[in-house]
Amino acid sequence: MxxxxxxxxxxxxxxxxxxxxxxxxxxxHRALFQKRETPILYGNFELFPHGKELFADYLHELKMARHHIHILFYIVRDDQFSQQFFNILKTKAQEGVEVRLLVDRIGSYKVKKPAINELRETGVQFAFSNRIKFPFLFYSSQVRNHRKISIIDGKIGYLGGFNVGKEYIDQDPKLSPWRDYHLKITGESVPFLQREFLIDWNEYASANVEVDSVYVPVQLKGSVPHQFVPTEAGFLEEKYLHFIQNAKKSIIIGTPYFIPSKKLINELILSAKRGIKITIVVPYITDHMLVQEASYRYLRLMLKEGAQVFQYRNGFYHAKSIIIDDQLCDIGTANFDKRSIFLNKEINCYFYDLDFVQRFKDILRKDILDSKPLTLADLNKPNFFGSVKEGIAGALSFFL
CATH class of the missing domain: 1.20.5 (Single alpha-helices involved in coiled-coils or other helix-helix interfaces)
Known part of the structure; x- marks a missing residue:
């Protein structure tokens, strides 16, 4: 031959x-995944749109831990800020606090063996989630654990879009300031975050933990009604379709990557045709190759239907949010893209409190003021290399 x-x-x-x-x-994966979500719970929330303020609070709470620290991140870098984070965990473990750190195998590939050994030598329990597994090597390499969950002493929870690295505290010249949304949570829903962490931990750690054996103090109800929903294997598409189909007046989407599924883009177009005001906020600069080009075909479709699209200009926009009719808002870890919808493990918090929704909308309104409108004329300017990149991005959009 x-x-x-x-x-x-x-x-x-x-x-x-x-x-x-x-x-x-x-x-x-779809056959094994069991849908789960909380009932409506009541908690108290602080909302952090800036990394410096978030991590000043977060690291302080870690230092104050007395019983346990359970942490899941998608990305932990190997830089000076990450070393500061590791040093706090090592110190707390040496003080006798139970410390468990779970990070995604691909997202946190920069965490090397020497750093892991140092953590373990001081008593930190460390594990990688979503390792590449036989027999489905390619598929398992694409299913990432994109959740960011922290629980401190069973009383304080954190959830949102920030990871651990210098860019998240505005030390990357290209991507600074980094704009994102992260929640600090107290109240009766913290034990649910605790259980979600342990579900992921038990799947990949060598020593499993009985969920009921973990110390969780009694939590009083807070004032804000909300619901936590972990998703994977396509369940997120169902949630988003439900929200879009039930919108009466307006839909606002904030996302770094606007690459919706076919069902979602069709539903958004139908919503625009029935008079729903649709606003989309995306970044002007990008942190990954081709994701911006992959979004253009969908943004064109929305602009043709009268949607407003804004590109954030004051740094990099990494936020993950949806507001429906000023009645409901979604803040979590999921992007409005095919990877988060079909491949990643995500967790979102849906808020049903009008005061909280308005408070969040005020923050999002500030982000829109820091943006510039994107028009069809902008997207349709002749650009040969741009068209080639769009073609490639379209073919790879499921995996971007």
């Missing part, structure tokens, strides 16, 4: 393997 035919045969074999691996892996 000639060499070119061998190469072609190998390429075809690899394509077939990728297809079967992904298709069968996704089928198994």
């Amino acid at each position: 000639n060499f070119p035919y061998i190469v072609i045969a190998l390429i075809l074999l690899i394509i077939v393997w990728f297809y079967l691996d992904f298709t069968l892996g996704r089928k198994k």
Whole structure:
């Protein structure tokens, strides 16, 4: 057999393997996932849109921990700020506080063995979540744990879009200031975050923990009605469709990557046609290749239907939020893209308190003031290389 035919045969074999691996892996994932969400709970919330303020509060609370610290992040970097974070965890473990740190295997690939060994030597329990697993190597490499959950002493929880690295505290010249939303939580829903962390921990850590054995003090009800919903394997699409279909007046979406599924973009178009005012806030600069180009085809469709699109200009916009009719808002870890919808493990908090929704809308309104409108004319300017990148991005949009 000639060499070119061998190469072609190998390429075809690899394509077939990728297809079967992904298709069968996704089928198994959907079969195993069990939908779960809390009832309406009541808690108290602080909202942090700036990393410096968030981490000043967060690191202080870590230092004050007396019983346990349970942490899950998608990204932990190997930089000076991450070392500060590690040092606090090591100190608390040496003081006798139970410390568990779970990070995504791909997102936190920069956490190397020497750092892990140092953590473990001081008593920190460390594990990687969502490791690449046989037999579905390609599919498991794409399913990332994108959740960011912290629980301190069973009394304080954190949830949102920030990770641990210098860019999140405005020390990356290209991406500063970093704009995101993160929640500090007290009240009766903190034990749910505790359980969610332990579900992920038990899946990947060598030593499992009985959920009922973890110290969780009695929590009083707070004032803000809300609901936590963890998602994976496509369940997020169902939630978003429900919200969009039930909108009566307005939909505001804030996301760093606007790459919706076919069902979601069609539902948004139908909503615009029935008179729903749709506003979309996205970044002007990007932190990943091709994600901006992948969003353009969908933004064109929305602009043609009369939606308003704003590009945030005061740094990098990494927020994940939805507001429906000024009645409900969503703040969490999920982007409005196919990866968060179909592949990632995410967790969002849905708020049903009018005062909190208005408070959050005021923050989002400030972000819109720091943005500039995007028009069809902007997107349709002739650009050969831009068109090529859009074509490539469209083909890869499921994995961006």
